[in-house]
Amino acid sequence: MPESHPHRGPVGTAPPQASLLDYITAHSLDEDYAHVAQQRALRGDSERGRPGRGAMAALALFGAIVAVAGVQTARTAGVEAQSHDNLVAQINSGKDVLDSSRERLALLESELARARSDNLEINVAEGREQANERRLGTVAGGLAVRGPGLRVVVDDAVGADEDAEYVLDKDIRNIVNGLWASGAEAIAVNGQRLTPLSAIDFAGSHITVDYETLAAPYTVLAIGDPNRMPSRFVESTTGTAWLNAQQTFGLRFQMDVDESITIPGVSPARLALRVATGGEVEGAQ
């Protein structure tokens, strides 16, 4: 600490435990000035120091630095303003993109909701179609069916020698028609499923169903209400006709309730339509 210098600025001597702030304030003037002035006074050189070429150069340098700094700041400010504007423009365009994206999202979401409800409707319709198809397949004979019903077993009369004592195609037709009339929903004769295209015929000495030859005894399976079918069978015309023939000629006949009957379906080829067109036919009622 250069405490010995006589010139220490007009603020005066700083207290011994001066704060840093006080010290800076007290020593704000470079002590070299005082030191040089003191030496000059000792030398007896009374001439006051005048600013010379050195001071002029230093001041010129100072002015140049200030000017350059100012110019540079102005230039940078322009660039900064430009980049700021660029950023603002980018933000705005980004916002626009975001907005349009949001609109698109909302649009897509509403489309998705619509598609979902369409899909649901289609599913419901598909389920309905499938149920319908199943029902039609069951009725037409394309699908195997299971349910309670009647098991009818008929056979020729014991020791039959007359035509009428044998079970004929007419008898099977009577039984089948009687069963249809009593509410049967699916019928098979000796495992042959009856369809809308089925034919019960007599070829040579054998009964045929759909051109398949059958042998006695004949088992007719009918799915339907097992409680009501027997009585309705007896009441039906064809059922009565069969019962009359059966009693007259001593044909063997047995009718049992079976709680679980399985009737096979026919192959789809049997039900294929090649000429007929289904659906909405003009003029049809």
Next chain:
Amino acid sequence: MIGALGLALGVVLGIFLSPDVPFWLEPYLPIAVVAALDAVFGALRAFLDGIFDDKVFVISFVSNVLIAALIVYLGDQLGVGGQLSTGVIVVLGIRIFSNVAAIRRHLFHA
């Protein structure tokens, strides 16, 4: 007077030449300005006190600018450039204000 002439010459030169400051030098420009300002006000006060010396002024000017730049450079290398610049500006600012206060007392005899 010679000082004002030098100052005006420097400003004119700076504006007309307006050299491109290299990027690495840019952070030191403001601190250099403050340090130079301190030296200039110190010189003005010494002049008014009657103890001005040409050599002392030039040396204090150059050393002020160089040391201030050095401190900021050091701070940048150490990662505390902002704090060190603030410290330098505070100290130089206090000196500038007290020197200006002394100048004011001389000029207005207050």
